[in-house]
Amino acid sequence: MSTLTNLRKELKSKANPKRAKSSQRFFKTGKGEYGEGDRFLGVVVLETRKIAQRYKDLGFKDLRTLLKSKVHEERLAALLILVHQFQGASIDGSKITKKEIFNFYLKNTKYINNWDLVDGSAPKIVGEYLLGLASINGSKKILYKLAESRNLWERRIAILATYAFIRQNKFEEILKIAEMLLNDKEDLIHKAVGWMLREVGKKSQAVLEKFLKKYASKMPRVTLRYAIERLTSGRGGDI
Numbered sequence: 001m002s003t004l005t006n007l008r009k010e011l012k013s014k015a016n017p018k019r020a021k022s023s024q025r026f027f028k029t030g031k032g033e034y035g036e037g038d039r040f041l042g043v044v045v046l047e048t049r050k051i052a053q054r055y056k057d058l059g060f061k062d063l064r065t066l067l068k069s070k071v072h073e074e075r076l077a078a079l080l081i082l083v084h085q086f087q088g089a090s091i092d093g094s095k096i097t098k099k100e101i102f103n104f105y106l107k108n109t110k111y112i113n114n115w116d117l118v119d120g121s122a123p124k125i126v127g128e129y130l131l132g133l134a135s136i137n138g139s140k141k142i143l144y145k146l147a148e149s150r151n152l153w154e155r156r157i158a159i160l161a162t163y164a165f166i167r168q169n170k171f172e173e174i175l176k177i178a179e180m181l182l183n184d185k186e187d188l189i190h191k192a193v194g195w196m197l198r199e200v201g202k203k204s205q206a207v208l209e210k211f212l213k214k215y216a217s218k219m220p221r222v223t224l225r226y227a228i229e230r231l232t233s234g235r236g237g238d239i
Helices: 003-013 017-026 045-054 060-067 072-088 098-107 115-119 122-132 141-147 152-161 163-167 172-180 187-203 205-215 221-227
Strands: none
Touching: 003 045, 003 060, 003 072, 045 072, 060 072, 060 098, 072 098, 072 115, 072 122, 098 122, 115 122, 115 152, 122 141, 122 152, 122 163, 141 152, 141 172, 152 163, 152 172, 152 187, 163 172, 163 187, 172 187, 172 205, 187 205, 187 221, 205 221
């Protein structure tokens, strides 16, 4: 029995139909909703993480099979494994490299198709990889290409990837991409942009306030609400 088969068997052994039904409502899997058709086993994230850890050496072929699965927890397990492999990979060398994982991730974005899948992987793979190439001209073009995508999840990958830069007090990417996405039609993008702007404010309230003074009147209300959540009432009230 292959390790891929074992992983799937372990996930199924932790299935909880009641939780699965709740997850399908929470992740909007109904007709016409953003997660339409997504199937859940009802496995809690902690258990999925523990199982993924035991299969952390799966190769790209098996990981691609998991990513193509209709089962949400199988796709999540694949991404958790990829994040683990990325964190232990070298920049170059004979073993799997960060570049190979990054490229594999970008080739499979169509399967990274719910907000939790994006949020738990984009900063740690796309963001961290591009942050490591920050000194190379043109290395961050992929962020802007993703931000212009017609695919909701690729746009969310773009904005969430900037979290890696924000943590290092690098704000150019988040501010540019936030501006690009101000008129996005999707609520999930509005929330993600607001969230990342809030993270900017934690690092530099002055940078956030400068951005808000220019764009607050133009951005969706949910974006603004998320962005100013951590601002002090005295200063935030002037935005």
